[in-house]
Amino acid sequence: MSRIRHEPTWDPTPDPALRDALHQAVEEPPVADVDWDRMRDAVARAAASRLERRRSTGNWRERARRWRSLPLAMAAAAAMAVLLVRGPGADAPDTAVDPSAAASAQREAVAELLLIDVSDQEFQSMVTGRSDAASLLWFAVSGD
Amino acid sequence: MARPVDSAVAQPGDGVLVQRTRNGDTSAFDALVERYMRQAFSVAYRLMGHREDAEDLVQEAFLLALDKLDLYDESRPFKPWLFQVLVNRGLDLRKSRQRKETVQIPGDAAAPGPSPARDAEQSQTRDRVRAALSELSERDRAIVMLFEFEGLNSNEIGQVVGVAPGTVRWKLHQARKKLGAALATFQERSDR
Known part of the structure; x- marks a missing residue:
């Protein structure tokens, strides 16, 4: 998992x-x-x-397409609302784990994910597939 | 049914055509086909190695793209997305057919050289490069083809084959090393 390679930054x-x-x-x-x-x-x-099918169902398809992105937007809005209410310096949820150690482990996990050879979609799936999504989100928005 | 597109008239952008196609506009879809079918054929031919297979793949890719059009993210360019559909389908087809030949690099069998010596030299170069290409995976070979022949950059290729642009650059770097080594070996032999 810790394959390190020096990828060229230009074509x-x-x-x-x-x-x-x-x-x-x-x-x-x-x-x-x-x-x-x-x-x-x-x-x-x-x-x-x-195309004929699209003409007959055009409005429904367009609406469905727009609605598909709604849950993501709502999740982002909810995260922002939590941040505004609690503030970025607020304590993370109570856990038995040392918060700084947890944050460090999360940072390492994300760094490892960034190094491995996966597509954007695979990367997203790996990140969202984590069971500890809430603390990952916390790590992403608070940076600590 | 065919409608040749007048190049003198300013054509709407891909985004507009995609939007209209989503709503079932036949002329918009025709315009997208007209715009990309030739380049799509080039990519398909280099992937499949046969004209008829490439033609079938292009047709299939346009229809698949039409079916999946609601999944296309308008904030990204259309061409790499279309080629992604085409390349994925082409790689699937190649895999499912499980042809005996491990690689079908389209060869230039009928092209005569200017002299027997030059012809032999070119033939050896061709063989070496083909051998080096055949050592690459299907996907890596597609990356090389898209970069060297179709002029796509690493961002676009990344979208086509579904890997990060940095990975594309890395794979190009590795492929070039292999191909360069094959050429160098050949040149060393020729110099002896």
Whole structure:
């Protein structure tokens, strides 16, 4: 889990020799052989019923799409409200664990998560999948 | 049914077309298809190695994208999202077919060289680079193709293959080392 690697912070600069070799090795797509009209028609034909469905359910879909993000917005608003009421310096919930040790462990866990090779979605899922989400949120908003 | 798009007329942005497509606007969807089908075909061909497979994949990807359009986050660019749908589907197809050939790098079989010696040299270079490419995973090869041939940057590629941009840069770095080593070995042999 503690794989450490030094990822470059910028994209590689073009290497003409390598690019030339790749172009020699890999054939260019035969775009001239493709019947684009046929492809366009095939896609349009297959999409027609889907688009028709969208026309008939357009408003519902749009509403559902907007509502999907509502729980996240409500959670964020609730967290902000708790912060405003209790203040950022307020004590964390009572636990038997030393708060500074817990915060340090959480910081290390997050640092490890940042180092491993996962996509954004995987990262989010790993973070939200934690059982101790409340204290992670506390750690995120209070920084201690 | 086909409607060629007049390039002289200013076209609406992807966001507008996506919004209209969400509401079932056929012309907006056609415009998206027209805008991206050629580049989508290039990516698909490099992934699949066969023209017919690539054409099928492009069609399938546009329909899948239409089905999933409500999941698309409008704050991000559309092209990498579309290519993500295409690449994921292409990788799934390749996996499910379990072709005997471990790698199908589209080859340039019919291109004659200017001279037999030069032809032989080019042929050896091709073989070496193909061998080096075949050692990469499907996903890593897609990363190299998207960077070297399609001109996507690490952020866009990250969206396409579902990894962080830093990981894309790392994988590009590693792939280039392998490919560069293959070329260097070949050049050393040629110099002897």
